[in-house]
Amino acid sequence: MIHVAEDHQDSQEEFTVTPWTVKGTIDYDKLIEKFGTTKISQSILKKFQKLTGEIHPFLRRGIFYSHRDLDWILERYQAGEEFFLYTGRGPTGNVHLGHLIPWIFTKYLQDKFNAELYFQYTDDERFLYSDSSTLEETHTTAYDNLLDLIALGFDPKKTFAFLDTDYMRTLYPIAAKISKHITLSTAKSIFGFENSTNLGLIFFPTLEAVPCFLPSVLKGKNIPCLIPAAIDQDPYWRGIAREVAPKLGFYKPAQIHCKFMPGLGQGGKMSASEPDTAIFTTDPPKVVERKVMNSFTGGRKTVEEQRRLGAQADICPIYHYYYFLFEQNDSELGKIYDDCTSGRLLCGDCKHLLASRVVEYVERHQEKREKAKELVDEFVVQDVKGGLRKKSES
Amino acid sequence: MIHVAEDHQDSQEEFTVTPWTVKGTIDYDKLIEKFGTTKISQSILKKFQKLTGEIHPFLRRGIFYSHRDLDWILERYQAGEEFFLYTGRGPTGNVHLGHLIPWIFTKYLQDKFNAELYFQYTDDERFLYSDSSTLEETHTTAYDNLLDLIALGFDPKKTFAFLDTDYMRTLYPIAAKISKHITLSTAKSIFGFENSTNLGLIFFPTLEAVPCFLPSVLKGKNIPCLIPAAIDQDPYWRGIAREVAPKLGFYKPAQIHCKFMPGLGQGGKMSASEPDTAIFTTDPPKVVERKVMNSFTGGRKTVEEQRRLGAQADICPIYHYYYFLFEQNDSELGKIYDDCTSGRLLCGDCKHLLASRVVEYVERHQEKREKAKELVDEFVVQDVKGGLRKKSES
Numbered sequence: 046m047i048h049v050a051e052d053h054q055d056s057q058e059e060f061t062v063t064p065w066t067v068k069g070t071i072d073y074d075k076l077i078e079k080f081g082t083t084k085i086s087q088s089i090l091k092k093f094q095k096l097t098g099e100i101h102p103f104l105r106r107g108i109f110y111s112h113r114d115l116d117w118i119l120e121r122y123q124a125g126e127e128f129f130l131y132t133g134r135g136p137t138g139n140v141h142l143g144h145l146i147p148w149i150f151t152k153y154l155q156d157k158f159n160a161e162l163y164f165q166y167t168d169d170e171r172f173l174y175s176d177s178s179t180l181e182e183t184h185t186t187a188y189d190n191l192l193d194l195i196a197l198g199f200d201p202k203k204t205f206a207f208l209d210t211d212y213m214r215t216l217y218p219i220a221a222k223i224s225k226h227i228t229l230s231t232a233k234s235i236f237g238f239e240n241s242t243n244l245g246l247i248f249f250p251t252l253e254a255v256p257c258f259l260p261s262v263l264k265g266k267n268i269p270c271l272i273p274a275a276i277d278q279d280p281y282w283r284g285i286a287r288e289v290a291p292k293l294g295f296y297k298p299a300q301i302h303c304k305f306m307p308g309l310g311q312g313g314k315m316s317a318s319e320p321d322t323a324i325f326t327t328d329p330p331k332v333v334e335r336k337v338m339n340s341f342t343g344g345r346k347t348v349e350e351q352r353r354l355g356a357q358a359d360i361c362p363i364y365h366y367y368y369f370l371f372e373q374n375d376s377e378l379g380k381i382y383d384d385c386t387s388g389r390l391l392c393g394d395c396k397h398l399l400a401s402r403v404v405e406y407v408e409r410h411q412e413k414r415e416k417a418k419e420l421v422d423e424f425v426v427q428d429v430k431g432g433l434r435k436k437s438e439s
Numbered sequence: 440m441i442h443v444a445e446d447h448q449d450s451q452e453e454f455t456v457t458p459w460t461v462k463g464t465i466d467y468d469k470l471i472e473k474f475g476t477t478k479i480s481q482s483i484l485k486k487f488q489k490l491t492g493e494i495h496p497f498l499r500r501g502i503f504y505s506h507r508d509l510d511w512i513l514e515r516y517q518a519g520e521e522f523f524l525y526t527g528r529g530p531t532g533n534v535h536l537g538h539l540i541p542w543i544f545t546k547y548l549q550d551k552f553n554a555e556l557y558f559q560y561t562d563d564e565r566f567l568y569s570d571s572s573t574l575e576e577t578h579t580t581a582y583d584n585l586l587d588l589i590a591l592g593f594d595p596k597k598t599f600a601f602l603d604t605d606y607m608r609t610l611y612p613i614a615a616k617i618s619k620h621i622t623l624s625t626a627k628s629i630f631g632f633e634n635s636t637n638l639g640l641i642f643f644p645t646l647e648a649v650p651c652f653l654p655s656v657l658k659g660k661n662i663p664c665l666i667p668a669a670i671d672q673d674p675y676w677r678g679i680a681r682e683v684a685p686k687l688g689f690y691k692p693a694q695i696h697c698k699f700m701p702g703l704g705q706g707g708k709m710s711a712s713e714p715d716t717a718i719f720t721t722d723p724p725k726v727v728e729r730k731v732m733n734s735f736t737g738g739r740k741t742v743e744e745q746r747r748l749g750a751q752a753d754i755c756p757i758y759h760y761y762y763f764l765f766e767q768n769d770s771e772l773g774k775i776y777d778d779c780t781s782g783r784l785l786c787g788d789c790k791h792l793l794a795s796r797v798v799e800y801v802e803r804h805q806e807k808r809e810k811a812k813e814l815v816d817e818f819v820v821q822d823v824k825g826g827l828r829k830k831s832e833s
Contacts, residue, residue, distance in 0.1 A: 169615050180612055210612045214822050217607040218574055221563050224639030229623075232638055244626055245618030248642035428608050428822070 062277045063237070070312050073110060073276075073304055080279045082111040082302060092119045097157040102373050103150050103303065111276055113283070114299035118269050122158060128269040130154055131256045131298070133165035134194075136187035137175070139325040142403075143306035143315035145197070146369060150303065151273045152197050155204070160271075162204045163256045164194060169209040170253070173245040184210060188421070193326050195417035195424055196410055205433060206424045209252060215432040216255045219262055224251040226289045235284035254286035257298040263432045269296050276302035306369050307362045309340035322362075326414065330404045337363070337400040343385070344392035355388040363392070363399050371402045456671045457631070464706050467504060467670075467698055474673045476505040476696060486513050491551040496767050497544050497697065505670055507677070508693035512663050516552060522663040524548055525650045525692070527559035528588075530581035531569070533719040536797075537700035537709035539591070540763060544697065545667045546591050554665070555597045557650045558588060563603040564647070567639040578604060582815070587720050589811035589818055590804055599827060600818045603646060609826040610649045613656055618645040620683045629678035648680035651692040657826045663690050670696035700763050701756045703734035716756075720808065724798045731757070731794040737779070738786035749782040757786070757793050765796045 060069030062076055077084055085104065089112070094100050096119065103109045118128050132151050134144065155162050166187035172180040187208045194206065209216065227250070232238055238247055261268045272282060279302060287297040305314030308322035315323045322340070324333055343361030345351035358364040364385060372378040384390035422436035454463030456470055471478055479498065483506070488494050490513065497503045512522050526545050528538065549556050560581035566574040581602045588600065603610065621644070626632055632641055655662045666676060676692055684691040699708030702716035709717045716734070718727055737755030739745035752758040758779060766772045778784035816830035 169611070173615060173619055180615060210615070211608065213607040213611040214605065217563070217611065218604045221567060221574060221604070221639050224642070225567055225637050227638045228634060229632065229636050229638065229641060230634035233634070238623065240622060240624035240627070242623050243619050244621045244623065244642050244645055245615050247623060248618070248638050251638055 063280070068313065071305065071314075076276055077111050080111075080276065080283065082113055082276070082279060082300070083115075085110055085112055085115065085301075089116055089119070092116070092123075096123065101150065101153055102375075103146070103153075105375070106368060107304075108146065108369060109150060109273070109301050109303045111302040112300055113279075113287070114297060115271070115301050118271050118299040121269055126269060127160065128158065128271050128299075129161040129163060129260050131163045131165070131259075131270050131272050132274050133167060133253070133256070134187075134190055135167045135171045135174075136183050136190045137171050137178070138186065138317045139327050140190050140193040141315055141317060141323040141325045142370065143308075143323070145193070145326070146306050147273050147275060147303050148194060148197055149370075150301075152199055154271070154273060155199060160203070161260065162199060163259055164204065164206040165253070165256050166190065166206070166208040167249075167253065169245065170249045173243060173249065180210065184208060191421060191424065192414045192417040193410075195420050196326075196413035198413070199424070201420065201423035201435075201437075204424055205426045207426050207428075212426065212428045212432075214428045215259075215263075215426075216252060219255045219258060220248075220251040222293060223254050223258075223285065223289050224248065226292050227251060227285060231284065231288075235280050250281055250285045253281045254289065257282065257286040257290070258293065258295045259432070261295050267295055270298040272298050272300045274300070274302065275305055277305075307365050309336055309362045311341045312360075324403060324407065326407060326410050328407060330408055333404050333407050334400045337366075337403055338396050340396060342392040342396070348391060351391060352388045355386040356390075356392060358382050358385045361385070363395055366399055366403070371399060371406070457674070462707065465699065465708075470670055471505050474505075474670065474677065476507055476670070476673060476694070477509075479504055479506055479509065479695075483510055483513070486510070486517075490517065495544065495547055496769075497540070497547075499769070500762060501698075502540065502763060503544060503667070503695050503697045505696040506694055507673075507681070508691060509665070509695050512665050512693040515663055520663065521554065522552065522665050522693075523555040523557060523654050525557045525559070525653075525664055525666050526668050527561060527647070527650070528581075528584055529561045529565045529568075530577050530584045531565050531572075532580065532711045533721050534584050534587040535709050535711060535717040535719045536764065537702075537717070539587070539720070540700050541667050541669060541697050542588060542591055543764075544695075546593055548665070548667060549594060549597060553597070555599065555654065556593060557653055558598065558600040559647070559650050560584065560600070560602040561643075561647065563639065564643045567637060567643065574604065578602060585815060585818065586808045586811040587804075589814050590720075590807035592807070593818070595814065595817035595829075595831075598818055599820045599829075601820050601822075606820065606822045606826075608822045609653075609657075609820075610646060613649045613652060614642075614645040616687060617648050617652075617679065617683050618642065620686050621645060621679060625678065625682075629674050644675055644679045647675045648683065651676065651680040651684070652687065652689045653826070655689050661689055664692040666692050666694045668694070668696065669699055671699075701759050703730055703756045705735040706754075718797060718801065720801060720804050722801060724802055727798050727801050728794045731760075731797055732790050734790060736786040736790070742785060745785060746782045749780040750784075750786060752776050752779045755779070757789055760793055760797070765793060765800070 060071050062071060090100050090104060093104060122128060130151055132147060151162060154160060168183040168187045171183040172178055191206055232247060232250060257270045282298055282300055290297040308315040308319055310322035317323060324336055340362050342363050343357030345354055345356060367378055367381055372381060425436060426432060427434050427436055454465050456465060484494050484498055487498060516522060524545055526541060545556060548554060562577040562581045565577040566572055585600055626641060626644060651664045673696060676694055681691040702709040702713055704716040711717055718730055734756050736757050737751030739748055739750060761772055761775055766775060819830060821828050821830055
C-alpha cells in the first residue's frame with residue numbers, strides 16, 4: 046500500500062481553479078464537488094484492468110482521479126466501438142514536466158485502446174489572453190511545443206495535431222454551429238466574462254469545443270470522444286461541448302481529469318510563470334540539477350530534528366516528483382516514503398537521487414525532441430478539404 | 440434641375456436602421472445625424488468631376504449621399520496613392536435590384552479609379568442570425584449570389600471574392616488581432632447585443648472589419664480602403680474597423696453610403712422578405728412585368744382626379760425606379776416627373792414603360808449571370824498562404 050500524495054494543508058485556505066488560473070492549495074475533492082464531476086471508482090479501475098491487463102500508475106495513484114462518462118466510454122469500447130482522444134495545449138512558453146503528465150497518459154491510452162488523438166494548439170487564445178504576446182509569437186511557440194508532443198512517441202498515423210490559426214477553415218464552420226447554441230449569458234456564467242473581456246476570448250470557448258466533434262464531422266459518423274486533461278479545463282467541455290453535443294447530434298465528450306504536478310517551491314502547481322520552480326523540457330541538465338537541488342522539501346530545520354521526527358513527505362515536492370513520474374514501482378515508492386518520514390533518508394540524498402533521475406529523463410526527452418524536428422509534417426494536418434491530410438502525405 | 444426623390448412623409452414617423460433591420464419611412468438626413476456621418480458636399484462632387492471627368496448619376500442624384508473620409512481618400516488618390524474597394528453581401532436568398540445599387544456603383548469606382556475590390560460573402564453571419572437556415576444553405580446561396588456580382592462586369596484581375604467559411608484561415612488571424620481591441624461593452628453599445636445573443640454573432644463584427652485591412656496585411660503595406668455600401672452597414676466600420684485601425688497601424692477605412700431602393704409597395708425599402716414587391720435578378724420576365732404592373736403608385740383614385748391634380752411622384756416607387764436605375768438621363772427623368780405631377784402621364788402607361796425597361800435589364804443581367812457560372816474560379820480567392828490566389832491560377 047502506498048501513501049497517496051494528497052494536499053494535507055488546511056483546506057479552509059483559499060484556492061482558485063479556472064481554465065486560466067490555478068492558485069492556492071488545491072482541495073481536489075472539493076473540485077469534484079465544485080465542478081460536479083465523479084471520482085474514478087474501483088469498478089472503473091477494474092474495468093481498466095480487464096481491458097488493458099493493468100492499471101497505469103497515474104490511475105493507481107489517483108493522479109488521474111476524476112471523470113465524466115468514463116464508464117460509458119469504456120462500455121462502448123468493450124462493445125466494439127472505437128473512441129478517439131482529444132487534448133491540447135495553450136502555447137504560452139516552454140513546456141514543463143507538469144504539462145507532460147496528461148500527455149504521457151494520453152499516449153498510454155492511444156497505445157492501449159488503439160485510439161486516434163486530436164491535439165489542439167490554441168495559439169489564438171494565448172494571444173487573446175496575453176497582455177504582451179503577439180499572435181506570431183504564440184504561433185511560433187506552438188510549433189516549438191509540438192516537438193514535446195512528438196518526443197513522447199505518439200503514433201503519427203493516429204495523431205492529428207493542429208494550430209488554431211492554421212486550421213481555421215476546418216474548425217470555424219463547426220465552431221459557428223456550436224456558437225449558435227451558446228448565448229452570451231451562458232458563456233458569462235461559465236467563464237466569468239465581463240464587459241471588459243475582448244470579443245476573441247468570448248468566442249474562443251466554441252473553438253475549444255470543436256475537436257470534441259471534429260472526427261465525427263470529418264468522417265461523417267458519430268465517434269465517442271475521451272478528453273484527458275487537467276481538471277481546470279473542465280468548464281470548457283462541461284459548459285459548451287457537453288451542452289451542445291445533443292443539439293448537434295453528437296455524443297457528449299467523456300473526460301478524465303488529472304491533478305497538477307506541483308512546482309519545486311512551497312505549495313502550488315508547477316507553473317511556467319515561476320521558472321525557478323518548474324522544470325522545462327528544454328532546461329540544460331545543469332539547470333535541472335540546480336532546480337531540484339534548490340527545491341523546497343518537507344525536511345526539518347536540523348539533521349538532528351529530522352533523524353528524530355522524520356520529514357514530511359506529504360508536503361514535499363521531491364516526494365511528489367517520485368510519486369508523479371520518477372518512481373513507478375509502488376514498493377520502491379513506499380520505501381522512499383517510509384525512509385523519509387522515519388528520518389532515515391535525508392533531504393540532500395533524496396534530492397540527489399531525484400536530480401539524477403530527472404536529468405536522465407530530460408536528457409532522453411531532449412534527444413527525442415531533437416529528432417522530432419524531422420517529424421513535424423507527419424503530425425500536423427493541413428487545412429484543406431477533408432481536414433485530415435498531413436503535409437507528409439501531400 | 441431634377442427633383443430629388445426624398446421621402447416627404449412625416450419624419451416624426453418611427454424608423455429603424457441597424458445592420459439587421461431597416462423599417463419605417465427613412466429620414467436620411469436624420470440618419471446622417473444619428474450615425475455621425477457627413478453629407479457629400481458640392482466640393483466632393485467637383486473633385487469627382489475633376490478626377491473622372493463626370494459625376495455619376497448616383498452621386499448627382501444623391502443616391503450615394505453620405506460618407507466618412509471620402510475627401511481624404513480622393514486627395515490621397517490625387518496625390519498618386521491607390522486605394523481599394525471593399526463591400527459585401529449577406530447571402531440570405533436571391534439578389535434583388537436594391538442589392539445591385541451599391542455594387543453597380545462599386546463597379547463604376549473600380550473602372551474609374553482602377554481599384555481592386557475585395558468582396559465578402561458573410562455566409563457565417565447569415566447562418567448565425569437566421570432561425571432556420573443551415574450553414575450549408577447560406578454557403579450555397581453565397582455561391583449563387585456571386586453570379587450576380589460577376590454579371591455586373593467586375594474585372595476578374597482586380598476583384599477578389601470570398602466566402603467567410605471558405606476563407607477563414609486567411610481572415611481569422613486578422614480578426615483575432617482586431618477582436619483583442621474590442622471589448623464586450625463596446626460591442627454591446629454598438630450592436631445592442633443582449634444576454635440571449637449567441638457567441639458567433641458577438642464575434643462576427645470583427646470578421647466584417649477584416650477586409651478593411653486585408654490587402655494591407657497580405658501585401659505588407661498600408662493601403663487606403665473605400666467601402667461603398669448602404670448606410671445601415673455603417674456601425675460595423677464606425678465602431679470596429681475605424682476604432683481599431685490606428686491601434687493596428689492601418690488607415691481608417693473611408694466610406695460612401697447609399698440610400699435604399701424602395702420596394703414596389705407603399706413605403707419601405709426593397710426587401711427579400713417581401714418578395715411580391717421586390718424584383719429579383721432571377722425573376723422570369725413575366726414575373727418582373729407582373730410585379731411592376733402591380734406596384735403601388737403615387738396615382739389618384741380616378742383618372743379624372745389625376746388629370747386634374749397630377750400624381751405624387753415623390754411617394755411613387757415607379758418614379759423612384761426611374762430615378763435610381765431606369766432613366767439615367769436627367770432631362771428625360773425631369774420630363775417623367777413633370778408629366779406625372781401635372782397629370783399628363785397616367786400610372787398604367789408609366790408602369791408599362793418602366794416594366795419594359797426593367798424586363799430588358801433583368802433579361803440582359805440573366806444572360807450575363809448564366810455566363811458568370813464559367814467565371815467563378817477567376818473571382819474566388821483560395822484560402823492558401825498569401826491569400827490572393829484564384830482557383831483559375833492554380
